[in-house]
Amino acid sequence: MTQNTQNETPAQAVDRYFASLGWKPFRFQRSVWRAYQQGLSGLVHSATGTGKTLAVWLGPILKWMRENPDRSKWNPKRPPPLKVIWITPLRALAGDTESSLRSPLDALQIPWRLESRTGDSKTSMKARQLKRMPTALITTPESLSLMLTHERLLEQLAGVEAVIVDEWHELLGTKRGIQTELALARLRRLNPKARTWGVSATLGNLDQARESLLGINSEYQTRLIQGYKRKRLKLESVIPDHIDRFPWTGHIGTKMVPQVAELVEQVNSVLIFANTRSQTEIWYQQLLAQRPDWAGRIALHHGSLDRSVRRWVESGLREGSLRAVVCTSSLDLGVDFTAVDLVVQIGSPKGAARLLQRAGRSGHQPGAESRLAFVPTNAIELIELAAAQDAIRSGHLEARPLINKPLDVLAQHVVTIAIGGGFRSEELLDEIRSAYAYQSLSKQEWQWVLDFVVRGGSSLDAYPDFHRVKVDGERYHVSDRRTITTHRMNIGTIVSDASMAVKYLKGTTLGSAEENFLSKLEPGDRFLFAGRLLSLVRIKDNAAYVKRATGTPDAVPRWMGGRIPLSSELSAALRRKITEAAAGKLAGREMKSLRNLLELQQRWSILPKLDELLIERIKSRGRYQVFLFPFEGRLVHEGLAALFAYRISRYQKTTLTMACNDYGLVLESPHPIDLAEAIDRGLFSTEDLIGDLSNSMNATEMAKRQFRQIARVAGLIHPGYPGQQKKASHLQASSNLFFDVFCQYDPNNLLLQQSRREVLDLQLEANRMFAALDRIGESRIRIQEPRKVTPLAFPLLVDKLRERVSSESLRDRVARMQAELEKAADRSSSRKKKQS
Structure with a gap:
């Protein structure tokens, strides 16, 4: 260490570090450092790749350097005790986060010990950390909750000076976010002076995000520090050479591979x-x-691949040895791949914020330009991209709707705290109410949760397995070793369909696929997985054993949760673009490329304006079809389709089938549907919406499915021990049994009520449905009767065909329909020219 560096101030040392990277600290970074020094907490909001990590990480480092000016006493063999906990939303990010945080420590020669503690960490390291934590610890919400079950760690956790939550926008509005809120409330109880800082990008409801992160009873000041809202961004579309006037979902798809x-x-x-x-x-x-020559230079990355495969891919990206990686949202977050020059988005990302987040994966450093190319899977998605660009330019990014006091997460947390030293009821209630999600938790709800964890509630009192928490006087605690072990192994809120390992016969694990998919395969069936064509050999001990295969696949695994709903903000922007098109305004390459499609829609029907609802009635092959176009997204349309069919069937005896996409829905019947009467009888009314929705869909079965997740989080069921996982069918049977018992003997069970509420909020998006029906009720209804299926209606018609036509013959059938409609469109165009 030179004399100059020995005498420099902490601020000068940090400036030197930035200069070594070719940067200068941004104003917002310095603002965060000052706020941290003043003892404040806050949320940093800045675009992806603009230096948020260094903004929050250097705050604790600068403070320590100021408190320890004598560098001769810095001894890496005697690192300071635990000072910083860094929470990352994905354990897969822990390794990359550790590398990013280690860089300034090494450059500034800070003698801190930095380690990770996640589900992937070695047992030996976890055991060592139980005796002495590192100075800075990178962990996940699940691992942090697990640490709270170890009473011996509480003294070290009480010394934590700062908790930093990375990618808060990814946790916000999820049960993992609620779990994090509760853990933060506990850490603040252990050390009221601890600072909490969050890092977020691409978020609409910032004030709510800050309050949920920092709690509502904070005695200290909090700050919301805005960094760079926008990076330099270049969005481009890969527009097909020929755009069909009658598009259908997936019809472009892999045709765009050459481009x-x-x-x-x-x-x-x-x-x-x-x-x-x-x-x-x-x-x-x-x-x-x-x-073919790209073999070994391109790779695949998604959450079901084995961790070793994902790490190999991430290393290849970081080192620049991979030319391309095809991935899902598994690479949406924080991994710093400065080598990435371009992001390609296949199909609509269904939200402006998600598009911005993914674009930021390229040029992931301050000052660099982010570049994204959009590849539509059907022509109408080009309108979505145009709408997303408008939303980004105007700053209308999606808000993350928050979850209100989920009692399954609370029940799990109460057992966690009971294991980690125990609690008194009133003290823990005050602590929990300081979390934003539980600020309105009533005394009655709290007593119900306590009763549930102590004796299983009123209907499970006779079963000792559900007597998890003991009460000694005023103190609640857990002493049973089996209860402690089971709880620790099942901490968390991530609940997915039961998965099964996919392995080669020699034992190498490729990843996991859903049990439901693999159980339907016969030995010899070929399927694509992990970028390979595999053949199933046998299923044994909760693993699917496979070998390499040749030929063509019989199937591609389908994982649940793949459908991304169209955001309400993007839905509104989409309606605005269609309104502009109705007025003849086609701004941008995307909209101009759709001129022929939009003009034909206008000629055969209309393009609806913002204050209009388009309904098209068409008779085809003796069937009567009614197409409605609310442009509210698939999830809303699924609920509306069932609702409309139910309401029509109450006064008209007919059989209705339905299909929907992000833009509209279709009801098909063997009899004409009297739309005027349907509307007069309240087709679009919000009156008794919840009751009609419950009657129109299999609400009980939907609630049962939702209850499975709640039962797992609340600790009623658990998937078993490592190597002895229970089958999905067993877990389903167990949760269904609890559901039926509660319905019969404990109908006021709050977990039952939660399952019904989550069906409305999460599966049916009832709030959006209310808003959509309110908007429709105030709109002008435009009923059209085109002679042929229009460009907007055609993809819905194809979706109806999918139900009864095999995928091989569907393409041929659709091609014939397209050819017939194109001829009709050409004839109508010729007539229009002659008339003019």
């Missing part, structure tokens, strides 16, 4: 995002078929 391959050739490194894991498998194979 994407050309984009990949123009740059050094590309991330290709698809919306589903199945899509990534298909696109990876198609790109390899297009460019």
Whole structure:
């Protein structure tokens, strides 16, 4: 260490570190450092790749340097005790986060010990950390909750000076976020002076985000520090040479592989995002078929691949040895791949914030330009991109709707605290109410939760397995070793369908696929997985054993949760773009490329304006079809379709079938539907909406499915011990049994009520449905009767066909329909020209 560096101030040392990177600290970074020094907590909001990590990380480092000016006493063999906990939303990010945080420690020669503690950490390291924590610890919400069950760690946790939550926008509005809120409330109880800082990008409801992170009873001041809201961004569309006037979902799809391959050739490194894991498998194979010489230079990355495979891919990206990676949202977050030059988005990301987040994966450093190329899977998605660009320019990013006091998460947390030293009821209630999500928790709800964890509630009192927490006087605690072990192994709120390992016969694990998919395969069936064509050999001991295969696949695994709902903000922007098109305004390459499609829609029907609802009635092959276009997203339309069918069936005896997409829905009947009467009888009314929704859909079965997740989080059921996982069918039977018992003997059970509420909020998006019906009620209803299926209606018609036509013959059938409609469109165009 030179004399100059020995005498420099902490601020000068940090400036020197930035200069070594070729940067200067941004104003917002310095603002965070000052706020931290003043003892404040806060939320940093800045665009992806603009230096948020250094903004929050250097606060604790600068403070320590100021408190320890004599560098001769800095001894890396005697690092300071635990000072900082860094919470990352994904354990897969822990390694990359550790590398990013270690860089300034090494450069400034700070003698801190930095380690990770996640589900992937070695047992020996976890055991060592139980005796002495590192100075800074990177962990996940689940691992932090697990630490709270160890009473011996509480003294070290009480010394924590700062808790930093990375990518808070990813946790916000989820049960993992609620779990984090509760853990933060506990840490603040252990040390009221501890600072809490969050890092977020691409978020609309910032004030709510700050309050949920920092708690509502904070005695200290909090700050919301805005960094760079916008990076330099270049969005471009890969527009097909020919755009069909009658598009259908997926009809472009992999036809665009040659154009994407050309984009990949123009740059050094590309991330290709698809919306589903199945899509990534298909696109990876198609790109390899297009460019066989890329074998070993392109890779696949999604959450079901084995951790070793994902790490290999991430290292290849970081080192620049991989040309392209086809991925899902598994690479949406924080991994710092400065080598990535371009992001390609396959299909609509269904939200402006998600598009911005993914674009930021390229040029992931301050001052660099982010570049994204959009590849539509059907022509109408180009309108979505145009709408998303408008939303980004105007700053209308999606808000994350918050969850209000989920009692399954609270029950799990109460057992966690009971194991980690125990609690008194009133003290813990005050602590929990300081968390934003539970500020309105009533005394009655709190007593119900206590009763549930102590004796299983009123209906499970006779079963000792559900007597998890003991009461000694005023103190609640857990002493039973089996209860402690079971709880620790099942901490967390991530609940997915039961998965099964996919392994080669020699034992190498490739990843996992859903049990429901694998159980339907016969030995010898071929399927795409992990970028390989595999053949099933046998299923044994909760694993699918496979070997390499040749030929064509019989199936591609489909994982649940692949459908991304269209955001309400993007839905509104989409309606505005269609209104502009109705007025003849086509701004941008995307909208101009759709001129023929939009003009034909206008000629055969109309393009609805913001204050209009378009309904098209068409008779075809003796069937009567009613197409409605609210442009509210698939999830809302699924609920509306069932609701409309139920309301029509109450006064008209007919059989209705339905289909929907992000833009509209279709009801099909063998009899004419009297729309005027339907509307007069309240087709679009919000009156008794919840009751009609419950009657129109299998609400009980939906609540049962939702209850399975709640039962797992609340500790009623657990998937078993490592190597002895229970089958999905067993877990389903157990949760269904609890559901039926509660319905019969404990109908006021609050977990039952929660399951019904979550069905409305999460599966049916009831609030959006209310808003959509309110908007429709105030709109002008435009009923059209075109002679042919219109461009907007055609994709819905194809979705109806999918139900009864095999995928092989569907393409041929659709091609014939398109050819007939194109001829009719050409004839109508010729007539229009003659008339003019």
